[in-house]
Amino acid sequence: MKKILLVDDEQSIHTVYTAEFEDEGYEVISAFDGDEGLEKFSNEAVDLVILDIHMPGKTGIEVLRQMKKLKADVPVILSSAYQEYKRDLGSWASEEYIVKSGNLDDLKASVRRLLSEKK
Template structure:
C-alpha cells in the first residue's frame, strides 16, 4: 500500500520544515503550501489523505480554505493548527476534524494524524 499523503498548509518555514521532517520520518508522503491559494491548488490538483492547516496566513485564511476544501472533498480530514488556543472553541462551527495548538512538540499532532488516517 502506498504511503498516506499529508498536505501541510502553513506560512511559517520553520513549522513546514519541522512537520515535513517528522511526517516523512514516520512514513508519510508530504506536500507543502505556504499560503491559502497554494494550498487550495495543491488540494485540487492532487488530493491528499489529510490536511494540516494553519488559520492565520496570507491569501484566503485557513477558515476560508477549510470551507472550500470541505465543499470539494468532505471526506478528507483537516486538522486546524494554530498558535491561538481561543480558536479551539469554534471548532464545531468550522467543520474541521481536529484542532491542535501549534507547538514545536508535535506528539499530539502526530497522534491525531495517526488516529484520523486509521
C-alpha cells in the same frame, strides 16, 4: 504511502513537520498560503490536511470551508498558535484543532488516528 498536505505560511513549520512526518512514513506536500493549498488540494490525491489558521490572504477557516465543499471526506486538522480560534464556529468543520507546540506528539497521534479511520 499516505499523503499529507501541509498548508502554513511559516518555513520553519514546513521544515520541522516535513522531517517528522516523513520519518513516520508519510509523503508531505507543502503549500505556503491558502490559494496554493487549495490548488494542491484540488490537483493532488491527499489523504489528510494540516492547515494553519492565521495566514496572509485567505484564512485557514476560509480554506477549510472551500476544501470541505470540494472533498468532504478528506480529514483536516486545524493548527494554530492561538487557542481562541477553537471557539470559532468555522473551525468546527475540521476533524481536529491542535494548538502549535514544540511537542508534536498530539499532532502525530491525531494524524495516525484520522488516517487509520479513513481507510
